[in-house]
Amino acid sequence: MSWDTVLATAGLVVVIAPSLLVLAFCATALFTRQPSERLSARLTQAAVLAGLLASSLVLFGMLTTGNRNVIVELGEWVSLHPDETGEAYHFHLKFVFDRLSVPFVLLTFILVGTVGAFANNYLHREKGYGRFFALYSLFLLGMVTAILAGTVETLFLGWELVGLSSALLVAFFHDRTAPVQNGQRVWTVYRVADAAFLIAAIAMHQLVGGGDFAALTGEGAWPYAQASIAPGPALAIGLLLLIAAAGKSALFPFCEWLPRAMEGPTPSSAVFYGALSVHLGAYLLLRVSPLIQQSVPLAASIIALGAITAVYGAVVTRAQTDIKSALAFASLTQVGLITIEIGLGWQYLALIHILGHASFRTLQLLRAPSVLQDHQSLENALGGRLNAPKHRSDRSRLSRVLYRFAHRRGQLDGTMDRYLVTPLLSLFSGCQQLESRWLGWLAGPENGAPLDALPKTTAEASDLL
Amino acid sequence: MIELHFPLLELAILAPLVGAILAHGAAPDRARRIALTASALSLTCGLVAWFDLASIRSFEAHDRWTLLSWLPGGDPLVIDELSAPLIPLASLQFLLVILATLRTKASRFSLTGALISEAVVIATLATREPWVLATLLTLGTIPPTLELIRRGQTPRVFVAHMGLFVLLLFSGLAIRQLAAAGSLPHGIGEAFVTLAVLIRCGGFPLHGWIPDLFQRASFGSSILFMTPLLGAYAALRLVLPDSPDWALRTIATVSMLTALYSAGLALVERDARRFYAHLLLSQASLVLLGMELATLLGMTGALCVWLSVGLAMSGFGLTLRCVESRVGRLALDRFNGLHDAVPTLAGLFLLTGLASIGFPGTIGFIALEILIEGAVHSAPAIGVMLLIATALNGIAVMRAYFRVFTGKVHSGTINLKASPPERVAVLILSLLILGGGIFPQPGVASREHAARALLEHRQSGAKAALPDRETTSTATINRTIFTPR
Numbered sequence: 001m002s003w004d005t006v007l008a009t010a011g012l013v014v015v016i017a018p019s020l021l022v023l024a025f026c027a028t029a030l031f032t033r034q035p036s037e038r039l040s041a042r043l044t045q046a047a048v049l050a051g052l053l054a055s056s057l058v059l060f061g062m063l064t065t066g067n068r069n070v071i072v073e074l075g076e077w078v079s080l081h082p083d084e085t086g087e088a089y090h091f092h093l094k095f096v097f098d099r100l101s102v103p104f105v106l107l108t109f110i111l112v113g114t115v116g117a118f119a120n121n122y123l124h125r126e127k128g129y130g131r132f133f134a135l136y137s138l139f140l141l142g143m144v145t146a147i148l149a150g151t152v153e154t155l156f157l158g159w160e161l162v163g164l165s166s167a168l169l170v171a172f173f174h175d176r177t178a179p180v181q182n183g184q185r186v187w188t189v190y191r192v193a194d195a196a197f198l199i200a201a202i203a204m205h206q207l208v209g210g211g212d213f214a215a216l217t218g219e220g221a222w223p224y225a226q227a228s229i230a231p232g233p234a235l236a237i238g239l240l241l242l243i244a245a246a247g248k249s250a251l252f253p254f255c256e257w258l259p260r261a262m263e264g265p266t267p268s269s270a271v272f273y274g275a276l277s278v279h280l281g282a283y284l285l286l287r288v289s290p291l292i293q294q295s296v297p298l299a300a301s302i303i304a305l306g307a308i309t310a311v312y313g314a315v316v317t318r319a320q321t322d323i324k325s326a327l328a329f330a331s332l333t334q335v336g337l338i339t340i341e342i343g344l345g346w347q348y349l350a351l352i353h354i355l356g357h358a359s360f361r362t363l364q365l366l367r368a369p370s371v372l373q374d375h376q377s378l379e380n381a382l383g384g385r386l387n388a389p390k391h392r393s394d395r396s397r398l399s400r401v402l403y404r405f406a407h408r409r410g411q412l413d414g415t416m417d418r419y420l421v422t423p424l425l426s427l428f429s430g431c432q433q434l435e436s437r438w439l440g441w442l443a444g445p446e447n448g449a450p451l452d453a454l455p456k457t458t459a460e461a462s463d464l465l
Numbered sequence: 466m467i468e469l470h471f472p473l474l475e476l477a478i479l480a481p482l483v484g485a486i487l488a489h490g491a492a493p494d495r496a497r498r499i500a501l502t503a504s505a506l507s508l509t510c511g512l513v514a515w516f517d518l519a520s521i522r523s524f525e526a527h528d529r530w531t532l533l534s535w536l537p538g539g540d541p542l543v544i545d546e547l548s549a550p551l552i553p554l555a556s557l558q559f560l561l562v563i564l565a566t567l568r569t570k571a572s573r574f575s576l577t578g579a580l581i582s583e584a585v586v587i588a589t590l591a592t593r594e595p596w597v598l599a600t601l602l603t604l605g606t607i608p609p610t611l612e613l614i615r616r617g618q619t620p621r622v623f624v625a626h627m628g629l630f631v632l633l634l635f636s637g638l639a640i641r642q643l644a645a646a647g648s649l650p651h652g653i654g655e656a657f658v659t660l661a662v663l664i665r666c667g668g669f670p671l672h673g674w675i676p677d678l679f680q681r682a683s684f685g686s687s688i689l690f691m692t693p694l695l696g697a698y699a700a701l702r703l704v705l706p707d708s709p710d711w712a713l714r715t716i717a718t719v720s721m722l723t724a725l726y727s728a729g730l731a732l733v734e735r736d737a738r739r740f741y742a743h744l745l746l747s748q749a750s751l752v753l754l755g756m757e758l759a760t761l762l763g764m765t766g767a768l769c770v771w772l773s774v775g776l777a778m779s780g781f782g783l784t785l786r787c788v789e790s791r792v793g794r795l796a797l798d799r800f801n802g803l804h805d806a807v808p809t810l811a812g813l814f815l816l817t818g819l820a821s822i823g824f825p826g827t828i829g830f831i832a833l834e835i836l837i838e839g840a841v842h843s844a845p846a847i848g849v850m851l852l853i854a855t856a857l858n859g860i861a862v863m864r865a866y867f868r869v870f871t872g873k874v875h876s877g878t879i880n881l882k883a884s885p886p887e888r889v890a891v892l893i894l895s896l897l898i899l900g901g902g903i904f905p906q907p908g909v910a911s912r913e914h915a916a917r918a919l920l921e922h923r924q925s926g927a928k929a930a931l932p933d934r935e936t937t938s939t940a941t942i943n944r945t946i947f948t949p950r
Contacts, residue, residue, distance in 0.1 A: 029812060030895055078831050078905050080765060080913050087762050087842055089835050127805075153834070157825040164824065167863065174804060174871035187863045195856040202841045202848060428729035435730075439673045442622045 007061045011072035011097055013054035014105065015148065018141040021047035025134040034130040041120045044133055048116060051144065052109035058097050059106065069221040070097040071150065092212065094150035098222045100286055100351060104147045107355055111275050111362055112140050118366055119267035128172055132265065135172075139165035143276055147283065152201040152211040155287075159197060159248070159280070163190035166277050169268040170261045182260035185413075189257045193247020193281075200240035207233050217290035223347040227290040234291050238298040241288055242305065249281025249335050252308045255316075256413040258332060262324035269324060270365035274331055275358035282335060285342045286350060293345055302343035310336025312410060319406035323368045331361055469517045472528040474542045474591045477510035477552060478584050481559070485580035493571045497563070500576040504560040507583060511553035518549050524918050541597040546915035547701065548590050550772060550908075555590060555693045557893075558779045559583040562685045565783050565890045567790050574685045575615075578608045582686075586693050593702050595638050602665065602699060603631045609682055609690050618681035626664055626674035633661035638703075651709075658703050659712045666696030666753055667746050668716070669723040676742040684738060684789060688782040691745055692775055697752045705756060706922055713757040720754035721850055723747070728857035732864070737795035740865055741785055747858055748774045748821055751851065755836045758843045759923060764916035766836025769909055773820060773829035773901070780817035780894040784810050788869060791881045797865055800872020806881040811870040813891045818862035820898045822855055828901030831909060 024043050028035045035043075062070060074093035082088035097105075116136065123129045142161025149155035167190060171183025201211060207229065208215040216237075218225035227234065245251065250258040261273040272278075285292065285302065292299050313332030320326035334357045341350040367374070379386055395403075408414075484503020488496040518526050525545035544552065559579060566574050582605065589601040606627040613620035637657025643649040667675045679687045704712055727747035734740035752774060755767025787810055788803060789795055804811045816827070823833030833855065841848030883891065901908055 026899065030892060076906075078835075078909050080762065080835065080909065087760065087839075089762055089765075089838055091831065091834070157830075160825045164819070171867065171871060174867075175802065175874045177800060177872050180800065180867045180871045184860075184864060184867055188860050191856045191859045194859075195852050198837070198852055199849060202837060202845075205838065206841065206845075424729075425733055428733045431726065432730055432733060435673055439622055439677055442625060442673070443619050443677070444621055 003061050003065045003067075007058055007065075007067070007070045007097070008072055010054040010057040010061065011070060011095060011148075012074075014051050014058065015072070015095055015144060017047045017050040017054065018137065018144050021137040022141050025137050029134065037120070037124065037129055040130060040133040041116075044116050044137065045113075047137070048109055048113040048140070051140075052106070052113060055102065055105050055109060059102050062097065062102065068099055071095070072097070072148075090210065091153050092151050092210070093154060094212070095148040095154070096150040096213070097148065100222045100283075100347075101147050103351060103355060104283060105144060107358060108140070108143050108147060108276055111271050111358065112136070112143075115267045115271040115362065115366070118270075119265070122267055123265065126265075132169070132172065132268070135165045135169050136268070139169070139272060139277075143280070146280060150213060152204055152213065152216075154211075155284070156194075156197060156201060159244075160194060162277055162280060163187070163194065163248075166190070166261065166272055169264045169272065172264045172268065179263040182257075182263045185260055186257045189247050189254050193244045193254075196240045196247070197244035200237050200244065203233075203237050203240065207237070213287060217288055222287075223289055225290045227294050229291065229294060231295045234294040235298045238288065238291055238295060239301065241284060241291075242298075242302060245281030245284045245339075246305060247281070248284070249278055249339070250309075250332060251281065251305050251335065251339060252312055253412050253416065255309065255312060255329075255332055256409055259320075259325040259328040259409070262328050266324075266365065266369050270362045270368075274327065274361040274365040278331055278335055279338070279354050279358060282338045282342060282350065282354060285339065286347055289342060289345070289347050292343065299343045299345070303340050306336045306339030306341075306343060308336070309333075309339065312336075315402055316406045316409050319403055323371055324365070327361065327364055327368065331357070334361075467521065467523045467526045468529045469514060469521070469526045469544070470529060471513075471517070473510045473514035473517065474528045474544055474552075474587075477507045477514065477556065478542075478588050478591070480504075480506040480510065481580040481583040481587070485577045485584070488580060489577045493568065496576050497566075497568070497571065500563050500580055501560070503580055504556060504563055504583060507587065508553055508556035508560055511556045511587070514544050515549040515553055518544055518546070541594045542588070542591045543593055544591060545593075546911065546918060547768070548698075550911070551590050551693070551698070551775075552587055554772065554775050555586050556583065558692050558775065559586075559689060561779065561783060561890045561894065562689055562786075564886045565787055566685060567884065570790050573616075574683050575608075575612065578612060578686065579689060582608045582689055586689075586695065589695055590693070590698060595703055598699065598702055599631075599634050599638055602634065602695060605690070605695065606631070609678060609686055612682050612686050613678075616682065620681075622674050622677040623681075626671065630661050630664040633657045633664070634699075634703075637661055655704075655708045655712050659708065659715055662696060662700045662704055663716060663719055665699055666720075666749065667723065668719040668750070668753075669726050672723060672727070672746055675746055676739045679738045679742040680736070684782065684786040687738075687742075688779065688786065691742075691749075692779045692782065694749055694752060694771060694775065697749065697756065697771065700753055701756055701919070705759070705919065713759055717754050717757040717847070720750040720757065721847055721854075724750040724754065724854040725850060725857075728854040728861065731861040732857055734861075735796060735798040737785055737789070737797055737865065737869065740797055740861065741782055744821065744858060744861060745774075745778050745782070747854055748778060751833075751836060751854070754847070754851070755839060758839055758847075759920065760839055760843055761913070761916055761920060762835055762839030762842055764839070764920060765909065765913045766832060766834075766839045768912035768916055769832030769905075770829070770836050772908065772912070773823070773827075773832045776894065776897055776901070777817045777820035777827070777829055780813060780891075780898065781821055783890060783894070784814040784817060785869075787883065787887055788814075792877075795869055797868045799868070801869050802871060802873035802875045803881070804870040804875075806875045806877060807870075807883060809883045809888060809891055811866075813895060814870065815866050816895055816898060818866060820902070822859045822862055824859075826899065826902045828898050828905070828908075830902055831905040835909070 021043060062068060072095040076090055077093045078091040080089040123132055138161055142158045146155050146158030146162060149158060167183045167187035170186050171180045173179045204216055205211055218227045247254050258273055262269045310333050313329045313336055317326050317329035320329060338350050338353050341353060480503045484499050488499040525543055527540050527543050563579060585601055585605045592598045592601060610620050610624060613623060637654045640649055640657060641654030644651050644654050664671045724747045727743040731740050731743035731747060734743055752767050752771045755763045755770060788807060820827035820829045823829035837848050837851055840851050
């Protein structure tokens with residue numbers, strides 16, 4: 001058996017393993033009652049292990065053969081024949097194993113496997129155990145698909161699965177209102193990011209005649225490909241992708257969804273928002289890095305956005321009073337720095353930074369629930385206080401301003417609600433009122449059903465979304 | 466004339482009609498069994514007719530033995546590649562709604578009325594002849610009107626809109642016929658028919674009757690009146706073939722506005738039924754928009770979205786109806802927390818809602834992708850607005866899910882879990898939505914073929930209408946639709 005066959009087969013297993021896991025959960029949900037905890041855990045372990053082994057085999061094969069760009073073609077999922085003007089549609093399923101995707105997919109399987117094992121105990125006999133693992137499988141499939149995608153459509157497919165599973169996991173404890181509202185907020189930000197992503201994908205189709213990344217970023221193995229696209233279109237597509245990445249990676253001004261996402265169970269916070277999901281935007285920018293090098297204004301925008309996010313995260317994290325929020329904003333700082341590195345063209349550094357940060361943050365978040373106990377154990381052992389708080393009354397004016405800014409998290413969500421969400425909702429509410437009056441008049445005075453006044457304040461709008 | 470092997474279309478129409486006669490006055494349980502049998506028979510005939518058409522490898526076919534050939538103009542019933550999947554889809558929608566109707570709600574939902582409506586809908590979808598189509602579309606408006614009166618609700622909004630629709634439709638067809646004979650100038654008839662179609666489709670600002678209908682009529686009847694998308698069918702048969710470009714431009718622009726406007730209203734709606742009506746309107750407008758782009762991609766996308774919206778929105782409405790039948794009218798301005806009480810319905814609600822907005826893995830994903838691609842090819846601005854409408858709908862669907870199923874603990878002591886017939890309905894819909902999402906190519910290929918034929922038909926119509934113009938290709942005509950002049 002040649003190495004080509006081995007690599008292709010192993011590559012397929014990497015994609016198929018999480019797909020089968022999702023199908024298994026779907027089938028059990030459709031045809032039977034909820035699977036037992038043991039069955040859920042076994043299925044998950046098997047899928048993650050198969051994916052990890054197969055991706056390790058791909059890495060080994062790549063190192064052995066020297067092939068740094070393994071393509072696994074699944075052919076056309078959907079294709080429409082061109083008409084007289086050449087208009088056609090193709091959804092090409094193509095997966096790429098290269099220097100960028102292989103480390104990322106290995107990281108995904110390792111972290112997801114670790115967190116799966118952790119969650120198996122952490123959520124034992126929890127009411128939503130089955131739901132957690134079903135969403136977890138969806139997330140894994142989405143991540144693997146997005147990471148290995150060789151075409152923009154395939155990446156979008158994975159991108160959406162990650163978004164849905166993330167939003168539903170934020171709202172995991174759905175008996176309470178706050179997690180649900182936070183889940184809705186996360187979903188809304190993701191939809192905005194998805195719309196930008198899709199517009200970029202369509203623009204890419206128009207420009208290069210297809211969704212293949214190789215057509216956009218140039219042939220050759222990452223990161224040495226040379227994009228042949230002109231600077232103007234590169235800037236336009238790049239900015240749209242930057243908006244998409246900003247939504248997914250919680251870059252400025254979408255930063256506030258990340259601490260909101262910590263409302264979900266700790267395992268999902270750790271693996272999704274601390275480690276993988278939050279880096280997916282950065283991954284997208286890395287994937288199109290040859291495009292970034294084509295346009296200086298685009299690179300400058302990415303650096304600026306990264307810098308603002310890093311500074312914002314560094315300032316805000318210092319005033320957080322709960323450990324998961326502090327970690328969330330600390331993650332933002334690192335993601336901002338990673339974004340700067342991508343803008344500067346230091347792709348390898350950014351990749352290593354992602355790998356290190358994701359692993360470290362996962363550990364921190366998994367330890368977060370027991371950090372107080374650890375702290376108290378240490379203090380008991382030492383017989384005194386650790387890091388006794390310093391009470392200073394001589395703080396400068398700047399320090400006080402920054403503290404207030406950090407304490408209110410920069411009021412990013414509030415500002416967006418006030419200037420974007422509320423006017424939009426007020427507009428539609430006004431239309432609804434008008435429509436209601438018109439229909440009421442048409443139905444006759446005794447039959448009209450006028451609606452109550454609809455929300456107009458920022459707080460109500462925020463609650464609505 | 467190419468014929469099917471059996472008179473399947475007539476049987477598909479006759480089965481619910483006979484069922485309606487037998488069910489009328491029967492005991493509730495017996496009436497329900499009769500209705501289910503008749504609807505299942507109709508579905509079977511529709512499916513067999515579809516396969517029969519595929520087996521004889523023809524674009525269109527009439528029933529064998531032409532039982533209706535005595536009618537003026539010959540046998541009006543015909544199945545073609547466009548209507549072939551729409552007929553069983555409509556039968557399936559009726560079957561599932563009847564199946565998922567709880568016994569306790571039998572008194573509010575007229576099975577006889579549903580079966581008569583089914584016969585009319587299938588006859589409409591099996592007709593291309595304009596006058597017959599107009600008559601059937603008119604007949605289709607009678608059962609909802611009667612139901613509104615029976616429920617003690619005012620039919621004024623519905624009747625005002627449908628009356629105007631019928632008036633414009635018949636006047637338009639008459640003027641068009643006179644214009645063809647040279648008695649009247651061209652254009653007036655087309656304008657009337659276009660306006661009539663826009664009213665039937667719920668085009669902004671003449672859409673108010675749809676949320677009103679959902680609010681006043683029974684949910685089941687409203688779903689069955691709207692989800693077969695007969696307005697879009699009328700546009701396809703009456704406007705697309707030989708109407709001038711301005712008519713298509715008007716419909717496409719109004720559809721775009723409707724999609725955006727309704728998506729916005731769905732976002733702020735407080736009543737679950739009205740939310741559903743706005744969401745359906747927004748999604749159905751996308752079908753019309755794609756069709757009126759009159760490009761291959763746009764048309765194929767529209768026909769695919771038609772099937773996905775038909776399935777997904779039927780399922781979505783059905784789920785909402787099942788939940789309503791347990792806890793009463795649902796308000797979306799508060800959390801209802803029903804997830805743990807009805808987990809199966811919660812799952813289906815999310816699945817069908819996501820399918821309706823074209824989420825990956827569901828039947829709507831590829832359909833919407835093709836439609837967006839087609840829209841961008843015609844005019845990038847339309848593609849962007851379409852995306853905005855879809856994004857707003859996505860937010861609205863998730864908001865509705867969270868409001869209905871989460872946010873608090875439901876404290877009822879009565880078992881609300883889905884009944885076996887409801888579970889069967891859920892299973893069928895889920896399999897179709899997921900199956901179509903995982904294996905989209907057969908459906909897309911079939912719709913592409915139908916779209917090509919429709920565009921060729923339009924091209925031949927355009928050539929016939931403009932004999933003095935230089936002959937242009939379909940694509941050239943299509944490309945000019947959105948080009949400013």
